[in-house]
Amino acid sequence: MRYRILPPAREELQNASRWYEEQREGLGHALLDEFEERLGLALDQPGAGTIVGMTAQGRPIRRHRLRRFARYSILMFVDEGGTPTVLAFSHSSRRPEHWKDRIR
Numbered sequence: 001m002r003y004r005i006l007p008p009a010r011e012e013l014q015n016a017s018r019w020y021e022e023q024r025e026g027l028g029h030a031l032l033d034e035f036e037e038r039l040g041l042a043l044d045q046p047g048a049g050t051i052v053g054m055t056a057q058g059r060p061i062r063r064h065r066l067r068r069f070a071r072y073s074i075l076m077f078v079d080e081g082g083t084p085t086v087l088a089f090s091h092s093s094r095r096p097e098h099w100k101d102r103i104r
Contacts, residue, residue, distance in 0.1 A: 001043045005086040012089040034066050038074055043084055055103050061087060075099055
């Protein structure tokens, strides 16, 4: 399925993956694998996930939590053209609402 990831969200994911890989070899790759798996589930079920906000156009922003890396969530919405869009890859204790300035 077609989707897009906003550049800040891609950067958040890459930074988290690098950090985990520095902690233990293979852990960053495990994070990326889990991200891809959870994203696939979210794309298969676009109405799943907890609504945590709305876009400026009134579209729901949904949070999809990872399991092993439970402090992380994928925040996404479906844009006007019907494309699922990853807004943020958010850590629950590091500025958890930082993504809100992206929806204005």
